[in-house]
Amino acid sequence: MRQTIIAGNWKLNGTRPEAEALLGELLPLLSPNANTKVIVCPTFTALESVATLLEGSPIALGGQDLFWKTKGAYTGQISAPLLRDLGCTYVIVGHSERRGRFGVPEPDFDATILAYFGDSDTTVNRKLRAALAGGLIPICCVGETLAERQAGSTDSVVGAQTTAALAGVSVEEVQTLIFAYEPVWAIGTGEVCAADEADRVCGVVRQTVANLYGSDVAETVHVQYGGSVNAGNAKDLLAKPNIDGALVGGASLKAKDFATIVAAAP
Ligand code: 13P
Numbered sequence: 001m002r003q004t005i006i007a008g009n010w011k012l013n014g015t016r017p018e019a020e021a022l023l024g025e026l027l028p029l030l031s032p033n034a035n036t037k038v039i040v041c042p043t044f045t046a047l048e049s050v051a052t053l054l055e056g057s058p059i060a061l062g063g064q065d066l067f068w069k070t071k072g073a074y075t076g077q078i079s080a081p082l083l084r085d086l087g088c089t090y091v092i093v094g095h096s097e098r099r100g101r102f103g104v105p106e107p108d109f110d111a112t113i114l115a116y117f118g119d120s121d122t123t124v125n126r127k128l129r130a131a132l133a134g135g136l137i138p139i140c141c142v143g144e145t146l147a148e149r150q151a152g153s154t155d156s157v158v159g160a161q162t163t164a165a166l167a168g169v170s171v172e173e174v175q176t177l178i179f180a181y182e183p184v185w186a187i188g189t190g191e192v193c194a195a196d197e198a199d200r201v202c203g204v205v206r207q208t209v210a211n212l213y214g215s216d217v218a219e220t221v222h223v224q225y226g227g228s229v230n231a232g233n234a235k236d237l238l239a240k241p242n243i244d245g246a247l248v249g250g251a252s253l254k255a256k257d258f259a260t261i262v263a264a265a266p
Contacts, residue, residue: 080134
């Protein structure tokens, strides 16, 4: 049986005192069952103080992104060894916000500015492989925009992103991976994907892995759902056979809500 993996993506929220306050409130509320893994992904600047607070707890630490080079003249970048140094064991790669694909239209969005952070299928693959090489478990995000869903291309978009992310990844490595199916239109919008449909598309991710590596291998891969997961809808989503956890944005910033989501794991 696969674990349920609940990760909180704090995005660009949290000075060190804010992160410490959130965690201080959260830790006493969390009592994950034996089959549930909890991860928090704070801002880069709060990683060290959060790591200190997590010492001795079963809660794991993750970064929100990384660069694929380990060191050198790459101003502003964070590498796998730096994340490891701070105590991270997980890292999010290919979040739609880094791919420049937004659920809520950004009023000042300008695609000519490299779609904000410029992640593409190619850079996501490099980041994923760099994470694996550096001993981090990637949480690789895939998902369609509203326009892609309306055009009926959800499965092909998700399948293509999954396939591209896995280029050059070995059969041993793929079994450690976490995917997060995050429909872009559901992120930060309050419009959660219906549980049956989320389950179906998580199944598309798994089938894509199966096509590349075989179904036994695909059965070991974890596929989370992300996009407006909250204390009220988590139970339905997490009960689905192809949904192995949740990647939670907004609700992970509210200790009680995140604890309720963790408690909803089957
Ligand atoms: P929300 O839970 O705020 O919709 O964000 C989801 C997400 O992007 C997690 O990575």
